[in-house]
Amino acid sequence: MANEQDIVLSVENLRVNFPTLDGVTEAVRGVSFQLVRGKTLAIVGESGSGKSVTSYSILRLIQKPGQILADRIMFYPRDGKPIDIARLHDRSEELYRIRGGKISMIFQEPMTALSPVHTVGNQICEAILLHQNKTPRQAEELAAEMLAMVGIPDPKRRLEQYPFEFSGGMRQRVVIAMALVCRPEILIADEPTTALDVTIQAQILKLIKQLQAELGTSVIFITHDLGVVAQVADDVVVMCQGRIVETAPVRDLYRQPYHPYTRRLMSSIPHAARDPRLKELGRTLAVVEGLPPQYSLQRPRGLRRGTPPILYRLPGGRQVLVWPTAQEAVA
Structure with missing residues (x-):
């Protein structure tokens, strides 16, 4: 125990x-x-x-x-x-x-967890500005660092993209970054x-x-x-x-x-x-x-x-x- x-x-x-x-x-x-x-x-x-x-x-x-x-x-x-x-x-x-x-949460389906009409950077920065005492410039730098940490290449450019421009696995990485950015x-x-x-x-x-x-x-x-x-x-x-x-x-x-x-x-x-082998039918x-x-x-x-x-x-x-x-x- x-x-x-x-x-x-x-x-x-x-x-x-x-x-x-x-x-x-x-x-x-x-x-x-x-x-x-x-x-x-x-x-x-x-x-x-x-x-x-x-x-x-x-x-x-x-x-x-x-x-x-x-x-x-x-x-x-x-x-x-x-x-x-x-x-x-x-x-x-x-x-x-x-x-x-x-306490943060990763939701089951990343396409419903992310807004389709806002950039990935906008959504991650919103969480940072809400919970941390950061300027918009500092929030953007922190968001880029977090995208890099979850394995997304060229993070500064990707901050300007929308969720539909990411694959399913990359979208899930974005959701993880958003959940963990405030530690x-x-x-x-x-x-x-x-x-x-x-x-x-x-x-x-x-x-x-x-x-x-x-x-x-x-x-x-x-x-x-x-x-x-x-x-x-x-x-x-x-x-x-x-x-x-x-x-x-x-x-x-x-x-x-x-x-x-x-x-x-x-x-x-x-x-x-x-x-190791398929069993008989039935x-x-x-x-x-x-x-x-x-x-x-x-x-x-x-x-x-x-x-x-x-x-x-x-x-x-x-x-x-x-x-x-x-x-x-x-x-």
């Missing part, structure tokens, strides 16, 4: 609800986790599991009528007192300073490699790890790809139906997943080394039962209706979602 002084972000009992005509949809249900300073925490799950909603909630980016409810979302900056983001007003100056300044303490990466081919994906993952080491940034990495998790993460949170079903250090999770849902996710990964692939994200978390017989599952703590900083015994449910 990490020491308390090593924690940069602590989320406690996060719930996110969306009122609809058919009732309230619980997108996130009682999620709690901690991010260790300088480390990478991967949040993994199928589409609809609540992982992206969880990450958006940290920065209070869920729009009405969505409701963010949490006991605490504690941010521990290096130079300052702890901040409970859950208690900040939506329009408070402190929340604006945190967004993009102390944030936390970077939230929401599936930053989903729309990229495997070659560009490997380059982006390597770039994020390199910049994390250089800048000392802590990273929350949102993904559905367990292969990516193995490359980037120190710790893993597995989500299903808006709940955390398992947490573990990455090596322990791959060595021995405990929860049935985690085991199903692991078994669905192709293993080229284990299966071989059934491993699947996760139900429609995403509705994996069966059915209540066992004899347990009272309405009794929720609980996260059971295990040695080595691990947790797994289990149903309580009848005695525990009554206690």
